[in-house]
Amino acid sequence: MSRMTRSMATVCLSGTLEDKLDAAAAAGFDGVEIFESDLVSSPWSPERIREHCAESGLSVEMYQPFRDFEAVGPETLARNLRRAERKFDLMQRLGTDLLLVCSSTSPEAAADDDLAAEHLRTLAEHAAERGLRIAYEALAWGRHVDTWEHSAEIVRRADHPALGLCLDSFHVLSRAQRDPEVTDPAGVARIPGEKVFFLQLADAPYLETDVLQWSRHHRLFPGQGSFALAEFTAAVLAAGYRGPLSLEVFNDVYRQAEPGRVAVDAMRSLIALEEEVGRRADGPERERVTLTAPPQAPELAGIAFAELAVDAEWGHRIARVLAAMGFAHRGEHRSKPVQLWQQGDARILLNFGAEQDTAVSAIAVETADPEASALRAEALLAPRLPRTPGPAEADLSAVAAPDGTEVFFCRTGADSTGWLSDFVLTGAALDTPTALTRLDHVALAQPFDHFDEATLFYRAVLGLAPRHDSEFAAPFGLVRHRAVTDPGGRVRLALHGTVLRRGEWAPGVPDPQHVALATDDIIASARAMRARGVPLLSIPDNYYDDLEARLDLDPALVAELRECQVLYDRDADCEFFHCHTEVLGGRVFFEVVQRTGGYAGYGAVNAPVRMAAHRAARRG
Numbered sequence: 001m002s003r004m005t006r007s008m009a010t011v012c013l014s015g016t017l018e019d020k021l022d023a024a025a026a027a028g029f030d031g032v033e034i035f036e037s038d039l040v041s042s043p044w045s046p047e048r049i050r051e052h053c054a055e056s057g058l059s060v061e062m063y064q065p066f067r068d069f070e071a072v073g074p075e076t077l078a079r080n081l082r083r084a085e086r087k088f089d090l091m092q093r094l095g096t097d098l099l100l101v102c103s104s105t106s107p108e109a110a111a112d113d114d115l116a117a118e119h120l121r122t123l124a125e126h127a128a129e130r131g132l133r134i135a136y137e138a139l140a141w142g143r144h145v146d147t148w149e150h151s152a153e154i155v156r157r158a159d160h161p162a163l164g165l166c167l168d169s170f171h172v173l174s175r176a177q178r179d180p181e182v183t184d185p186a187g188v189a190r191i192p193g194e195k196v197f198f199l200q201l202a203d204a205p206y207l208e209t210d211v212l213q214w215s216r217h218h219r220l221f222p223g224q225g226s227f228a229l230a231e232f233t234a235a236v237l238a239a240g241y242r243g244p245l246s247l248e249v250f251n252d253v254y255r256q257a258e259p260g261r262v263a264v265d266a267m268r269s270l271i272a273l274e275e276e277v278g279r280r281a282d283g284p285e286r287e288r289v290t291l292t293a294p295p296q297a298p299e300l301a302g303i304a305f306a307e308l309a310v311d312a313e314w315g316h317r318i319a320r321v322l323a324a325m326g327f328a329h330r331g332e333h334r335s336k337p338v339q340l341w342q343q344g345d346a347r348i349l350l351n352f353g354a355e356q357d358t359a360v361s362a363i364a365v366e367t368a369d370p371e372a373s374a375l376r377a378e379a380l381l382a383p384r385l386p387r388t389p390g391p392a393e394a395d396l397s398a399v400a401a402p403d404g405t406e407v408f409f410c411r412t413g414a415d416s417t418g419w420l421s422d423f424v425l426t427g428a429a430l431d432t433p434t435a436l437t438r439l440d441h442v443a444l445a446q447p448f449d450h451f452d453e454a455t456l457f458y459r460a461v462l463g464l465a466p467r468h469d470s471e472f473a474a475p476f477g478l479v480r481h482r483a484v485t486d487p488g489g490r491v492r493l494a495l496h497g498t499v500l501r502r503g504e505w506a507p508g509v510p511d512p513q514h515v516a517l518a519t520d521d522i523i524a525s526a527r528a529m530r531a532r533g534v535p536l537l538s539i540p541d542n543y544y545d546d547l548e549a550r551l552d553l554d555p556a557l558v559a560e561l562r563e564c565q566v567l568y569d570r571d572a573d574c575e576f577f578h579c580h581t582e583v584l585g586g587r588v589f590f591e592v593v594q595r596t597g598g599y600a601g602y603g604a605v606n607a608p609v610r611m612a613a614h615r616a617a618r619r620g
C-alpha cells in the first residue's frame with residue numbers, strides 16, 4: 001500500500017514550463033498536469049519535456065485542456081476528431097495516457113446528452129486504440145453540462161472503459177454553493193470508483209462574482225479558502241478513487257509569484273489536506289488509503305515570549321518604553337545581545353543583534369511537546385533553524401515562517417521557563433506596576449501576496465484555526481484581517497495586510513506589527529502607563545463623540561475612555577477595551593487590551609481610527 005501521489009497543474013505556477021517543472025519537482029511533487037499553453041510556448045520538444053520530467057521524478061499525469069468537443073454537427077465532429085488525433089500523438093510523445101476534455105462552452109453544442117455520449121464514446125474508442133484515456137470534466141460554466149452529475153450521466157451513457165470523469169473541486173463546490181438544490185457534492189461518493197479518472201483540487205473564497213471569473217482569478221490552495229475540501233476529497237476517496245491528488249489553482253498572485261515558494265505553499269496545503277481527510281476517512285476507507293499525516297499538533301498553552309529585532313538607537317528607546325510600561329529588565333542573554341523584559345507572564349525579548357528596522361522577529365509558543373511541534377513544522381515544510389546552544393543554554397527548537405518570523409517551541413508547564421536559563425538574571429524585581437498580565441496576541445503584517453500562505457502556515461503548523469475574518473477601509477487602503485487561534489484562545493496571532501497595493505503614496509507597511517498585552521483593568525493600566533511617561537497614542541475627540549452616539553454607552557464610561565485614550569468595542573455582552581503606544585521605530589507598537597465576557601475579536605472596527613492616529617502622531 002503506497003501513499004497517494006501528489007500532482008499539480010502547471011497553470012498553478014509562474015514562469016515558463018521549464019521553471020514550473022523545476023519548482024514542482026523541488027517541492028516534492030510526484031507528477032504534473034501539463035497545460036496546453038505551457039507546452040505550446042516551450043522551446044523543448046515533447047520528448048525533451050518527458051525526459052526532463054522523468055529525470056526530475058515527475059510523471060506526466062495528464063494533458064489538458066481539450067475544449068468544445070461534444071454534441072456538435074457532423075462536420076465539426078470530424079474536425080474535432082482530427083484535432084484529437086494530433087493531441088493523442090503529442091500525448092504519446094509526452095508519455096501521458098490521460099487527456100482532459102472539458103464540457104463544451106460552444107454555442108454550437110447541442111443540449112443532447114445522447115449525442116454528447118455518442119461523441120465522447122467515439123473519442124474514447126479512438127483513444128483506446130492507442131492505449132489512451134479521456135477524463136470528462138464539467139466546467140461550472142459549461143454550456144449544457146455544468147454539474148458533476150450531468151457529466152457522470154453522460155459518461156454512464158457512453159459506457160466505454162477509456163472514458164471517465166475528471167472531478168474538479170472548484171467546479172463541483174462552486175456550483176453547489178450557487179445551486180444546492182441542483183447539485184450535491186456528497187453524491188460523488190456513489191460514483192463507481194473506476195469511473196473517476198482524475199481529481200483536481202482547488203479551494204476558493206466564497207464570492208458572488210461570475211463563476212468563470214471566480215475560477216480564473218480567485219482559486220486558492222486547499223485550506224486557504226472557504227470550500228469544504230476535506231469533506232469533498234473524502235467523498236471522492238470513498239468512491240474508490242486512488243489516482244493523484246492534483247492541484248489546479250488559477251490565481252492572479254501565484255501566476256506572478258516566485259514559483260519555488262508557491263510550489264512549497266502548494267505542497268504544504270496538500271499535506272495539511274491529507275491530514276484532515278485522514279481524520280475524516282474513518283471506517284473501512286481508512287484501511288484502504290494511505291494518507292500521510294505529520295505528527296499531530298500538540299496542545300498549546302500560550303505565547304512564552306515575543307522577540308523584537310531592534311537597532312541600537314531604537315532598542316534603547318524601546319527599552320525605556322518597556323520600563324515605563326512597567327516591565328522589568330529581567331535578564332541578559334549569555335551569548336547574544338538580547339535583553340529579557342517581563343511583567344506578569346508577559347515576556348518581551350529585545351534582540352540588539354539585528355541590523356534591521358524594528359520588527360517582530362520571533363515568537364515562542366508553549367507546547368506540550370516541543371520536539372513534536374518542531375517535527376510537525378518540518379513535515380509541513382517549515383525550515384528548521386540551526387541552533388547552536390552554548391553552555392547552560394536551552395536547546396530551543398525553532399522554525400522559520402514564510403514571513404520571516406522565527407517560531408520557537410518551548411515546553412508548557414513547570415518547564416516552560418527552561419529557556420530562561422539562557423539568560424543571566426539581573427535580579428530585578430517582578431512587580432506589576434501597570435497591571436499587565438500576559439501576552440494577549442501578536443499581530444504580524446503580511447504583504448498581500450503572502451497573506452493566504454501565512455494563514456495556511458500558522459494554521460497548519462501550529463494547529464490553529466482561522467477566525468474573525470474582516471476587511472475594513474483604513475487611511476492607506478482596504479485592510480484585511482484574519483486571526484488564527486488555538487481552541488483555548490491562548491495563542492492568538494493576528495494577520496493583517498492591504499487588499500491591494502498600488503502606487504507609491506501609501507506606506508509599504510500601512511499597518512505596523514504589534515505585540516498586545518493583556519490587563520484586567522485597562523483604565524488603571526492606562527493611567528499608570530501615562531503617569532510613567534509611556535508615549536500613548538492620542539485618539540481624536542470625534543471618535544468618542546461617535547462612540548456615544550453609536551452605542552448609547554454610560555457617559556461616565558465614555559468620559560473615562562476619552563481621558564485614557566482607550567478604544568472600545570462590543571459584541572453582545574462581551575466588551576473589548578484597547579489602547580496603544582505610538583509606533584516605535586519603523587514598524588512596531590504595543591497595544592494593551594482588556595477582554596470581558598469572552599470577547600474573542602480584535603477591535604477591528606477601531607483599527608482605521610488607530611491607524612489614522614498613528615499617522616497623525618508621525619506627522620507630529
Ligand SMILES: O=C(O)c1ccc(O)c(O)c1
Pocket residue numbers: 064065100102137139168200215216248
Ligand atoms: O478555466 C478553464 O478554462 C479551465 C480549463 C481546464 C480546467 O481543468 C479547468 O478546471 C478550467
Ligand SMILES: [Mg+2]
Pocket residue numbers: 137168200248
Ligand atoms: Mg479543472
